[in-house]
Amino acid sequence: MDSQKIKNIPGPDTISTFTLENGATILSFSNFNSRSIYMIGILNGGGVLDPSKKTGLAHFTASLLSRGTKNLSFSDFHSQLESAGANLVFSCGSQHAWFKGKALAEDAELLFRLSSDSLRNPSFNREYIGRLRNQLLASLTIRDQDTSEMASLLLDRYLFPDHPYGQPIDGYIEIIQSITRSDIIQFHDQVYSPADMIIVVAGAVDGKEIRNLSEKYFSTWKKNTAVQLENKLVPPPPANIIRKHKFIKGKSQVDLLMGCFSPARTSPDYMPVFIGNNILGQFGLMGRIGKIVRSKSGLAYYVSSSVGAWSDVGTWEFSAGVNPKNVKKTINLIRKEIDRFVKSHVTDQELDNSKSHLIGRMPMSLESNGGLANAILTMQRFKLGLDYYQKYTGRIKSITAKQILTASKRYLHPDRLIITSAGPGEEIT
């Protein structure tokens, strides 16, 4: 890779950053190779703030933000967006509410104006609460029939017992039915705030214009009384194998998930585990796991492993779609590979291959405005430093097989896993 030609790696010298008086931080990166802009923002309002017995309230509230404001009806809001060929959506993850928008560069102001109005002045119109409730309920009934979603729900529940991460962001049918307009208004009033909000914009627009738009539309949002994230202690990792299966009638295939914790995004263990996982279940046709389960045994159409990380913990997951009669065999093969992985160093060749892959892959992930904006958000959100991607190659190269083994052993063990599945086959409760 010719490093001189990698012009698109954002860094401190090319990212415009400033913080408004209300605490909101805005970052922008100019990319005039495209005609569009991409905007992403995160702020207080994720699922971890769901009150007890109101699982799904944060998601319900965030989803309502695109249903009209006190200044714009639902219809006007979407007419303005759609007639410009733009898009703006609101939702939430476990830690934050988020919004994402895309527009032609000439319509950048539209995204700022509508996102500001939606976050600050949602109408929470009764008609649209009712309509969204029906849409959410429909998606939950579809979820109940989705073998992959149900296996995932079970995994989270048993990996994070009595913790918000163990609860589904989109809630449960009976709770969504019971959420009232006043629950939503109260949640929005208590939680949404510009303090700690991060907005990132990438695309065919310069930093000065983004600064002007941010000041115009967000600086007058004065509020700093929001309920903040409570760092609830993550439960201990699994001490043994916990096996659960959700029977879903009329399905042909079982979706299988096996999981445990992985390091937090800011942990020194993150990078060794990230590279180790690439060797275990990503590289080429899904790493060692793909080779043994799919290529050598023909047991599954898809099989892979992944690591996901928040600021306090992460998850390491192994997934496969298999015929019901092959579930046990697949579990045993994956456990055997995990055992091998935590007992011996990865080979020099495996390590070289994965490092080379991850280094070569980086420019591709930064090719689009969406990729650029998300990379900048990750650096800011996890305080990795705005030079993180500029130093990424060096970071990857410095990791050793010993570091991978040492870090992986702290999280991964073949006898300490939550194993869940959904589809045909007798329920395991």
Place this chain on the structure above:
Amino acid sequence: MNSKIKKHVLENGLTILTKEIHHAPLVSHWIWYRVGSRNEIAGKTGVSHWVEHMQFKGTPKYPINVLDAAISKVGGYWNAMTYLDWTTYYETLPADKITIAINLEADRMINSIFEKKETELERTVVISEREGNENDPMFRLSEVIRSAAFDQHPYAQQVIGEIEDLRTLSRGDLYNHYQQYYTPGNAVLAIAGDFETEVLIKELTQKYADIPASSISPHIKVTPENKISKNDQITVEGPGDTVYVQISYRAPRATDDDFFALMVLDSLLTGPASLSMFGGGSISNKTSRLYRKLVENDLSVSISGGLQATIDPFLYDILAITSPEKDTQLIIKSITEEIDRIQNNSVSQVEIDQAIKQAKALFAYGSESITNQAFWMGYSSMFADHTWFDAFIGNLEKITKDRILSASQKYLDSNHRIIGIYRPSQKEND
């Protein structure tokens, strides 16, 4: 600056399309074969898709594990897709590693092994893929609608194939299919990214020129079907608590002038959609006519449309998702009424202008990615040629009220359509 598409044809018939894009040090390399489920006969369905799987099983020069390591090691990604009219293989990788993709694809155009043992291992993988599809109610609905919408045409079959055929297809069936269709004259190579065309063409010529042209015409005779011959309503029952209502009409082929009118019509009815399979961005559909009519009136929770660019006339689908207590006949009636309104000349120029602006925006979003640009060149060559891609926006801009009116009357005919309803079955849910 980005250059225009250049076309070069080798003596053995291989068409090469190139487009220089220099904003990132990347190249996306796609080889497209004119073979898909359209080229399959009864009893051998799914063979094109299975052959695609076998193409990852190695050649004498690039054994199975060497293939994926070669691409992945440099940070590239690769995959393949099989569809109605085509099968494609792509690699996106650092520009200075383009030779890996060229060597690999030139080699597996003629040298794939199709070992018996690997064929059997892949049989269970393909069956597993089909079983995953079967978990989805939409797949089940699509199967019966497609089957009803065509009398003889192979588009009636799902790309994945019938389960009985997947159990009985042999190594010989797969290898014959490969030999028949994987030839230079039946392929289009589309490459976009950071390269110099002249240098690249020289390298491609060196690698591909020795592959012999095939003397056999690879294509089976397929008779296109125009209007759906009936007006049927089919109900499928299965597990779940959600109802899916799909109405399918015959759509024009991609090279028909009416195709662009139907694209705009779809945008008016169900909202803008990109033809690209690599997205790049989407636009919501909340001001579309059917969203307002169905979702805003609480008849359904969502509405969407589906139009594919194909060699022969395929289908235009309208899909509504709703709950079991809603009146599906009222949903069908509402969709029909809205189409009637359009057929009675209710379309305004403002609506058309909005649809075209949305299409332009989606096109701009999709063009951010080099992978997407290479995709478009090859994709359009499968049902037309690369000029189809060049003329895409211009053709949309030519759409008038009269052409929309005419297309709506010609294609959205309520006497010639298939309505499919997926309902939760009490028996299956017990």
